[in-house]
C-alpha cells in the first residue's frame with residue numbers, strides 16, 4: 001500500500017486537500033480543456049465527441065468512463081455467490097486479469113477522491129530522457145488532478161492532467177494517453193508486430209495470441225511502452241514531439257501541447273491556414289520528416305489528424321507504430337504512404353503542387369536514412 005506523500009503537519013490531510021482543490025477549482029473557471037474535437041470529419045476517429053471538459057459540473061464525469069482505468073478498488077475475495085474458479089492451484093484468466101487491474105489500481109488506492117490521485121512519478125515503469133525539462137514537476141508530494149477527456153478514440157483515451165504540489169503551487173499540465181484493452185483496429189492490423197516479439201513467459205505469449213482479457217491488457221501495455229520509447233528517442237534527437245514524462249501500465253504521460261490554461265492545440269486537420277502559414281507548416285513538416293529519416297524512421301500513421309499546431313509550431317503525435325525504414329522491407333512503402341497522405345491535405349488547402357511534392361519529400365527522407 002502506498003504511503004501518503006503529503007505532509008500532515010498542523011492541518012489535517014483532508015483540510016489540506018480541500019483547500020488545495022477548492023482553490024484549483026475556484027481558479028479554473030476559465031481552464032478550458034477545450035474539446036479538441038470540433039467536427040473534423042475524421043472517419044477514423046471513432047469519436048463520440050463528448051470530450052468537452054469545459055463544463056464544471058461535468059468536469060470529472062468522463063474521467064473513468066468505459067474502459068478507462070477506474071479508481072474503484074477491485075474485490076480481493078470471492079463472494080459466496082461468485083462462480084467457483086475454473087481450476088485449483090493455477091490462476092484462472094479472470095484472476096490474472098484482476099491482478100493486472102489491481103496492480104494498476106494500487107497506484108491510486110488509499111489515495112485522494114475520484115478525479116485526483118497521488119503523483120505516479122515514483123511508481124512509473126520508466127521516466128523520460130534526462131535532464132528533465134525545467135517545467136516538469138518531479139516532486140513526490142505532488143497530486144495529479146484530472147481535468148477531463150481531451151479525446152476519446154478507438155485505441156486510446158487522452159486526458160488532461162495537472163500535476164501540482166499543494167505546498168508550493170508548483171504545477172505542470174500533462175496529457176495522459178491510456179491505451180484501451182479492447183479489440184481494435186491497430187491491434188488487429190499490427191498483430192504480427194507484437195507477436196513477433198518473443199515474450200519471456202510462454203503463458204503471456206499464449207494470452208496475447210488468444211486475445212484473452214489478460215493478453216489484451218498486455219498488448220495495451222506494450223503499445224504504451226512502444227510509444228513511450230519512440231517519443232524518448234525522437235525527443236532526444238530534436239524531432240518536434242511531446243516530451244514523454246513516464247509510462248505506467250497502459251498509461252503514457254506526456255507533455256501537454258496547448259495553452260497554459262488547458263486548451264489543447266488543434267490538429268492540423270481542423271485548420272484552414274492562410275497561404276504564408278500553410279507554406280511554413282509544410283516546411284516544418286519536411287524538416288521533421290527529414291530528422292526522423294536521419295534516425296532511420298518514418299511515422300507510420302501520418303495524417304493531418306496526427307499533427308498538432310501549437311501556435312505556429314508543428315508537433316508530431318501518435319507514434320506507437322514508428323516504422324524503421326531501413327530494417328523493415330515495407331518501410332519505404334510506409335514512408336510514401338505517410339508523405340502522400342499529408343501532402344494531399346496541403347494540396348487540398350491550396351499549396352502549390354511543385355512545393356507539396358510527396359515523392360520528392362519521400363526521396364529526401366530515404367536519402368537521409370541512407371536507403372537509396
Ligand SMILES: Nc1ncnc2c1ncn2[C@@H]1O[C@H](COP(=O)(O)OP(=O)(O)OP(=O)(O)O)[C@@H](O)[C@H]1O
Nearest residue numbers: 036151153154155156158175242255256257264318
Ligand atoms: N500531448 C498532447 N497534448 C495535447 N493533446 C493531445 C496530446 N496527445 C494527444 N492529444 C489529443 O488527443 C488526440 C488523440 O491522440 P492520439 O492521436 O495520440 O491517440 P489515438 O488513440 O491514436 O487517436 P486517434 O484514433 O484519433 O488517432 C489527438 O488528436 C489530440 O487532439
Ligand SMILES: [Mg+2]
Nearest residue numbers: 305306317318
Ligand atoms: Mg491519432
